[in-house]
Amino acid sequence: MSIKFAQTKHQVIDLIKHRWSARSFAEKAISERDMQTILEAGSWAASANNSQPWRYAYAHKGTEGFETLLSTLAPGNQPWAKNAAVLVAGIGIKELPDTQQKNAYYLHDIGMANSFILLQASSMDIYSHVMAGFSKQQISEKLSLPENEEPVCIIALGYLADAEKLEEPYKSREMAPRSRKPLAEFTTLLD
Numbered sequence: 331m332s333i334k335f336a337q338t339k340h341q342v343i344d345l346i347k348h349r350w351s352a353r354s355f356a357e358k359a360i361s362e363r364d365m366q367t368i369l370e371a372g373s374w375a376a377s378a379n380n381s382q383p384w385r386y387a388y389a390h391k392g393t394e395g396f397e398t399l400l401s402t403l404a405p406g407n408q409p410w411a412k413n414a415a416v417l418v419a420g421i422g423i424k425e426l427p428d429t430q431q432k433n434a435y436y437l438h439d440i441g442m443a444n445s446f447i448l449l450q451a452s453s454m455d456i457y458s459h460v461m462a463g464f465s466k467q468q469i470s471e472k473l474s475l476p477e478n479e480e481p482v483c484i485i486a487l488g489y490l491a492d493a494e495k496l497e498e499p500y501k502s503r504e505m506a507p508r509s510r511k512p513l514a515e516f517t518t519l520l521d
């Protein structure tokens with residue numbers, strides 16, 4: 331198995347270190363009960379005014395819904411995402427409820443919820459991979475989304491399989507080491 335735990339300089343918690351974006355998924359279903367747990371975790375993310383401007387449409391492998399979500403993915407994502415146990419479309423709600431006022435933070439907030447979903451899944455040994463490589467237009471049409479709802483990402487979830495199962499170039503990507511900018515590059519300590 332390709333295990334790519336983060337090598338951190340400081341004592342970052344294991345839950346964060348253990349999450350990484352996998353592409354090789356086992357032929358093992360995720361129970362609906364576990365999906366409810368994972369999605370509930372998302373609901374506990376912080377959001378501006380507690381507006382919770384997100385919605386998730388998801389489908390288990392082997393269903394029509396799964397094929398619908400899969401068909402909207404970019405050609406570079408479909409070859410491996412087809413093996414996911416569940417595909418989840420993350421949908422952002424652009425307007426504040428009952429006001430028709432733009433919510434400036436909807437993208438920020440769905441990102442927060444996504445993080446919670448990924449970490450909850452990781453804690454259950456379920457691997458994840460967020461994708462922006464999909465057709466927003468196709469998702470909007472296929473799910474009949476109203477004007478104020480924007481498909482933001484599709485998340486693949488599944489149990490991990492051996493990287494050997496993948497074809498190139500995905501196998502090499504699955505085994506590639508992970509890297510991050512050094513702290514000094516993105517932080518400033520103010521006086």
Ligand SMILES: Cc1cc2nc3c(=O)[nH]c(=O)nc-3n(C[C@H](O)[C@H](O)[C@H](O)COP(=O)(O)O)c2cc1C
Binds near residue numbers: 349352459462464508
């Ligand atoms: C918003 C977003 C969009 C992404 N889109 C794709 C994608 O379309 N295809 C893909 O293979 N990975 C995609 N990724 C995964 C990133 O490439 C990955 O998170 C990044 O390289 C860091 O690796 P790690 O998640 O393993 O730490 C996306 C991630 C995010 C957060």
